[in-house]
Amino acid sequence: MYLHPGIIRDVFVQAVYSLSDNKLRTVLSILGIAVGIAAVMAVGSVIQSAREYIFAEFQTYGLKTIWIYRDWGDDNENKVVRQGSGIDNDDFEVIQHGCCSAVQRASPVVYSQKYTVTVNNGNDFYDAPVEGVGLDYLNINNDNILVGRNFSRNDIEHRKEVALIGLKAAEELFGKNSSYLNKSFRLYKRKYTVIGVLANKKREIIAQLGIDNYDINGRVLIPYTVYQSILGSKDVHTLQAEAVSMDKTHEASKQLEDLLQRSHGGRYNYTTETMDGWINQAKTYLRNISLAGLFVASVSLLVGGMGIMNIMSTSVIERTREIGVRKAIGAQNHDILFQFLMEATYVSTIGGFIGLLLGIVAVYVVSMVSEYDLNPSWSMGFVAIVVSMLVGIVSGFYPAYRAAKLRPVDALRFE
Amino acid sequence: MIELQDVSKTYHLGEVRVPALKHVSLKVERGDFVAIMGPSGSGKSTLMNIIGCLDAADEGRYLLAGFPVSLATHSELAELRNRHIGFIFQSFNLIPRINALRNVEMPMIYAGVNPETRRKRALTALAIVGLRGREHHTAAQLSGGQQQRVAIARAIVNNPDVIIADEPTGALDSQTSQEIMQLFAQLNAGGKTIVMVTHEVDIARHARRVIQVKDGQIFNIRYQ
Numbered sequence: 178m179y180l181h182p183g184i185i186r187d188v189f190v191q192a193v194y195s196l197s198d199n200k201l202r203t204v205l206s207i208l209g210i211a212v213g214i215a216a217v218m219a220v221g222s223v224i225q226s227a228r229e230y231i232f233a234e235f236q237t238y239g240l241k242t243i244w245i246y247r248d249w250g251d252d253n254e255n256k257v258v259r260q261g262s263g264i265d266n267d268d269f270e271v272i273q274h275g276c277c278s279a280v281q282r283a284s285p286v287v288y289s290q291k292y293t294v295t296v297n298n299g300n301d302f303y304d305a306p307v308e309g310v311g312l313d314y315l316n317i318n319n320d321n322i323l324v325g326r327n328f329s330r331n332d333i334e335h336r337k338e339v340a341l342i343g344l345k346a347a348e349e350l351f352g353k354n355s356s357y358l359n360k361s362f363r364l365y366k367r368k369y370t371v372i373g374v375l376a377n378k379k380r381e382i383i384a385q386l387g388i389d390n391y392d393i394n395g396r397v398l399i400p401y402t403v404y405q406s407i408l409g410s411k412d413v414h415t416l417q418a419e420a421v422s423m424d425k426t427h428e429a430s431k432q433l434e435d436l437l438q439r440s441h442g443g444r445y446n447y448t449t450e451t452m453d454g455w456i457n458q459a460k461t462y463l464r465n466i467s468l469a470g471l472f473v474a475s476v477s478l479l480v481g482g483m484g485i486m487n488i489m490s491t492s493v494i495e496r497t498r499e500i501g502v503r504k505a506i507g508a509q510n511h512d513i514l515f516q517f518l519m520e521a522t523y524v525s526t527i528g529g530f531i532g533l534l535l536g537i538v539a540v541y542v543v544s545m546v547s548e549y550d551l552n553p554s555w556s557m558g559f560v561a562i563v564v565s566m567l568v569g570i571v572s573g574f575y576p577a578y579r580a581a582k583l584r585p586v587d588a589l590r591f592e
Numbered sequence: 593m594i595e596l597q598d599v600s601k602t603y604h605l606g607e608v609r610v611p612a613l614k615h616v617s618l619k620v621e622r623g624d625f626v627a628i629m630g631p632s633g634s635g636k637s638t639l640m641n642i643i644g645c646l647d648a649a650d651e652g653r654y655l656l657a658g659f660p661v662s663l664a665t666h667s668e669l670a671e672l673r674n675r676h677i678g679f680i681f682q683s684f685n686l687i688p689r690i691n692a693l694r695n696v697e698m699p700m701i702y703a704g705v706n707p708e709t710r711r712k713r714a715l716t717a718l719a720i721v722g723l724r725g726r727e728h729h730t731a732a733q734l735s736g737g738q739q740q741r742v743a744i745a746r747a748i749v750n751n752p753d754v755i756i757a758d759e760p761t762g763a764l765d766s767q768t769s770q771e772i773m774q775l776f777a778q779l780n781a782g783g784k785t786i787v788m789v790t791h792e793v794d795i796a797r798h799a800r801r802v803i804q805v806k807d808g809q810i811f812n813i814r815y816q
């Protein structure tokens with residue numbers, strides 16, 4: 178099919194004339210498309226921003242993280258009731274000596290049954306989640322030290338009563354804007370010296386979704402060996418590890434589980450959790466929101482598309498005689514088809530651009546009224562414009578095809 | 593130039609068959625000027641549509657400048673109309689809203705002529721029909737006679753062999769009609785073959801031959 182270059186300008190001029198002849202109908206169709214495209218743009222941008230936020234928060238766990246702990250339900254499976262957590266320091270040592278090829282690093286995590294423990298500095302009391310951890314804990318969790326230092330090998334081996342605390346914990350204990358290093362507080366009747374303060378982590382969305390209510394910025398970390406001596410046991414409650422890469426997380430958890438099964442003679446069952454699993458869950462969740470948004474968008478695009486089909490059908494009928502004249506002076510069927518398709522596409526693309534603007538405004542409005550900083554997604558905007566053009570082509574096709582197929586004699590006789 | 597051999601055309605209105613042309617044979621030489629006359633419903637427009645390649649005959653052969661039109665595809669018919677035929681209608685049939693110049697350019701747009709040549713030729717055609725200075729008027733801003741002049745400019749701009757005019761003066765007063773006929777005579781003198789339907793003897797007088805049609809058949813050809 179060959180299109181004469183002159184036709185594109187001609188068709189544009191024609192489209193402008195004929196569309197301005199039917200102003201109300203044209204405006205309604207444009208609006209239909211605009212609402213649909215605005216929905217595509219707004220939902221797409223919000224999802225995009227939400228994805229960025231959630232993944233930023235997932236980073237605070239370390240994307241390659243694996244947690245492995247005893248499945249306490251194993252007591253019920255006809256097994257003898259077992260004491261202990263099913264993980265101990267010897268297991269950790271084996272991992273440290275490179276038992277598991279897919280594991281980059283690991284840290285024991287020891288915590289009390291009560292989960293939070295009251296700490297105090299004499300006057301201020303504070304219920305804190307306390308954890309006993311190893312050297313690599315900060316690294317695995319992407320934690321940053323604001324001031325001070327990490328635990329040393331010496332701290333851990335010699336059970337030094339030192340602590341790393343979250344910024345929020347520091348402020349609770351010692352007040353804002355003071356210096357926290359080398360201050361001390363009491364925990365289980367012993368005195369701990371602050372050797373470092375951890376930067377705050379953002380987990381607002383995760384907390385709001387109720388996925389994890391752990392008070393991350395209020396944490397108090399001490400060497401796991403110290404916590405074990407307080408609790409009077411060599412138990413490690415959770416082993417936290419980092420896989421060598423994202424796609425090795427499952428292999429790594431398998432290796433860790435096998436190791437624990439072997440060293441404890443299969444007496445315990447274990448549960449493993451990976452960030453990878455969480456990420457997939459979040460992806461599903463976001464996909465469902467997208468689908469809901471897509472549904473709203475497709476309904477309004479459908480309405481807009483039907484509007485375009487309607488104005489184009491009317492336009493074809495009103496201009497039957499003109500079509501006859503064009504054919505009489507030499508227009509091929511495809512010239513007529515192209516003319517009406519272009520007209521439909523102009524309407525829908527104008528609707529698309531208006532919708533794009535509405536969508537951007539909507540994103541900024543949501544951004545202002547909500548506590549989240551949202552940004553319009555430009556890739557979504559591109560998709561929106563392409564979609565609006567497609568809607569025009571699809572909904573304009575049937576009327577355009579009918580126009581193209583008109584017999585010139587019949588069209589010329591039309592009153 | 594035009595050669596119809598035993599051409600028939602029947603319309604079907606539901607169950608009813610309306611024979612509009614019955615075994616018509618006609619030869620029109622290059623440069624001829626033919627007027628077709630006859631009562632209403634006698635088949636004049638049907639004959640014109642077939643000659644103009646707007647409609648196909650049911651039976652018979654039609655050769656236009658040696659080309660077998662009866663065997664042509666839709667696309668070839670469009671091309672024949674574009675290059676070899678110029679149409680002039682009773683109701684002018686200018687494309688509304690666009691100006692005279694763009695109306696005259698239209699056949700060249702479909703012929704793929706480049707914009708500069710298009711414009712130049714359109715202006716020349718408009719000058720020939722005496723509409724210099726009216727290039728930017730739309731149909732609504734022109735009188736009937738002027739609209740028909742634009743239509744004539746549009747019909748001749750692709751330099752066709754044949755001009756087909758179905759009652760070209762049917763909507764015009766007699767003064768304007770005579771002016772339009774002067775233009776036809778001028779075009780014919782320039783070598784154009786013209787086939788024209790008319791009800792008016794005054795108009796038919798400008799033709800070289802008058803063909804009388806009745807009940808779908810030619811019953812008289814008169815030279816004048």
Ligand SMILES: Nc1ncnc2c1ncn2[C@@H]1O[C@H](COP(=O)(O)OP(=O)(O)OP(=O)(O)O)[C@@H](O)[C@H]1O
Nearest residue numbers: 603604605610612631632633634635636637638639
């Ligand atoms: N599309 C059509 N469908 C059915 N019948 C038609 C059609 N076109 C023409 N006819 C019939 O064919 C016959 C010839 O019509 P045609 O239009 O050729 O006559 P005409 O000589 O041009 O008449 P007029 O002088 O009124 O223009 C008429 O009986 C008409 O009713």
Ligand SMILES: [Mg+2]
Nearest residue numbers: 636637638758
């Ligand atoms: Mg007629």
